[in-house]
Amino acid sequence: MTVRRAVNILIDQDVVSTTPGTGTFVKPVGLRAATFGLEELHDLFSDHQTEVKLLEARIALADARVARKLGVTPGERVIYLRRLLSRGGEPILYHREYLVYDPARPLVEAEMEVTSLQGLFEGSGSSILKHGELTIETTVLNEEEQRVLHLSTSPAAFYLEHVFFDLDDRPISWGWFICRGDRLRFTTYVGIPEARQTGKGDES
Numbered sequence: 001m002t003v004r005r006a007v008n009i010l011i012d013q014d015v016v017s018t019t020p021g022t023g024t025f026v027k028p029v030g031l032r033a034a035t036f037g038l039e040e041l042h043d044l045f046s047d048h049q050t051e052v053k054l055l056e057a058r059i060a061l062a063d064a065r066v067a068r069k070l071g072v073t074p075g076e077r078v079i080y081l082r083r084l085l086s087r088g089g090e091p092i093l094y095h096r097e098y099l100v101y102d103p104a105r106p107l108v109e110a111e112m113e114v115t116s117l118q119g120l121f122e123g124s125g126s127s128i129l130k131h132g133e134l135t136i137e138t139t140v141l142n143e144e145e146q147r148v149l150h151l152s153t154s155p156a157a158f159y160l161e162h163v164f165f166d167l168d169d170r171p172i173s174w175g176w177f178i179c180r181g182d183r184l185r186f187t188t189y190v191g192i193p194e195a196r197q198t199g200k201g202d203e204s
Contacts, residue, residue: 158181
């Protein structure tokens with residue numbers, strides 16, 4: 001194999017880049033382009049063994065934070081829900097959510113039976129949901145979360161905040177999941193794309 005052929009193969013595999021008059025350089029690992037998948041979260045929601053228990057459903061008055069998240073006026077009526085997701089009888093996720101109060105839309109009825117995230121994952125959620133934003137942080141469980149998740153200590157956990165929007169791009173749902181840190185893992189791949197590593201079709 002000639003040097004030119006070897007360089008061309010490395011270029012095809014996105015391992016190196018060339019600049020005329022300067023030379024050929026190895027590309028750095030693209031950490032900025034890394035994307036973490038949510039397969040484990042998806043599996044949790046789609047697993048037939050996962051049970052969703054509605055703990056509370058009531059009308060509440062939006063405080064300043066809720067009003068800002070949902071784009072409503074402070075003091076305006078909203079729907080407040082609390083749910084617990086368990087798998088195999090073990091509590092995994094504690095969910096709290098605020099919904100825009102609108103008797104003309106069937107959002108609340110849909111939310112009573114299934115989580116918004118599952119609807120977005122499966123493409124079978126309420127037809128008035130267009131898209132959502134998800135933020136993941138770490139947190140420490142408070143006393144209420146420890147009690148609901150049946151934990152005697154306060155270990156680190158994941159805080160998954162979500163905002164869902166309707167077809168007019170207006171926020172209609174804001175809430176957060178508290179997930180035990182030992183029940184969720186995020187994995188990604190960096191470096192040479194896997195499909196290009198095998199060098200299939202290369203000639204010596």
